[in-house]
Amino acid sequence: MFIRHVFLFSLIFICSACTTSGQLYYVDTKGNEKLGCDVEFIGIPSVDKFAVEYALSLCAKSIVKKGGVIKESHLLKIDTTIPAAPCGAAWTHELAKQHFQSKYLSKKEYGYIVANIDLKLAELNTCI
Numbered sequence: 001m002f003i004r005h006v007f008l009f010s011l012i013f014i015c016s017a018c019t020t021s022g023q024l025y026y027v028d029t030k031g032n033e034k035l036g037c038d039v040e041f042i043g044i045p046s047v048d049k050f051a052v053e054y055a056l057s058l059c060a061k062s063i064v065k066k067g068g069v070i071k072e073s074h075l076l077k078i079d080t081t082i083p084a085a086p087c088g089a090a091w092t093h094e095l096a097k098q099h100f101q102s103k104y105l106s107k108k109e110y111g112y113i114v115a116n117i118d119l120k121l122a123e124l125n126t127c128i
Contacts, residue, residue: 018042018043018044018045018048019040019041019042019048020040020041020042020045020048020049020051020052021038021039021040021041021052022037022038022039022052022053022055022056023035023037023038023039024036024037024038024056024059024060024063024070024072024075025070025071026060026063026068026069026070027068027069027070028067028068029067029068034068036059036060036063036068036070037055037056037059039051039052039055039056039059039115040052041111041114041115041118043114044107046107047100047107047110047111047114048111048114049111050107050108050110050111050112050115051111051112051114051115051118052111052115053075053078053111053112054078054080054111054112054115054116055115055118055119056072056075057075057076057078057080058080058119059075060072060075060076061075061076064076080112082109082112082113082116083105083109083113084125084127085122085124085125086125087125087126087127088124088125088126088127089124089125090122090123090124090125091113091116091117091122092117092122093114093117096110096113096114096117097110
């Protein structure tokens, strides 16, 4: 019984170490501070930090378009362009993982693609 509890605690601790998250607060047009985005990615921390960056950057750009003000202005300067998926495909987690493991994608590109997929922004690449 004791071993089971130690194992469970260890598993929870290890999994919690694999979570990368971020929040973005902004000031609305009435001067109220609000939480604009709260994102979390679970997987490879060195990749997930880029997924958080991508999601917060898109969020920041959306908030500013709507008249909000953010303190983290560096998020507005991030190029959130991602590599195109192969012709006739849209990025999926499996496809992105294969390309990352084959060294066709950097950690940053992979993280951005993961966030793009999770945000349901992945589109079919028609390669016209």
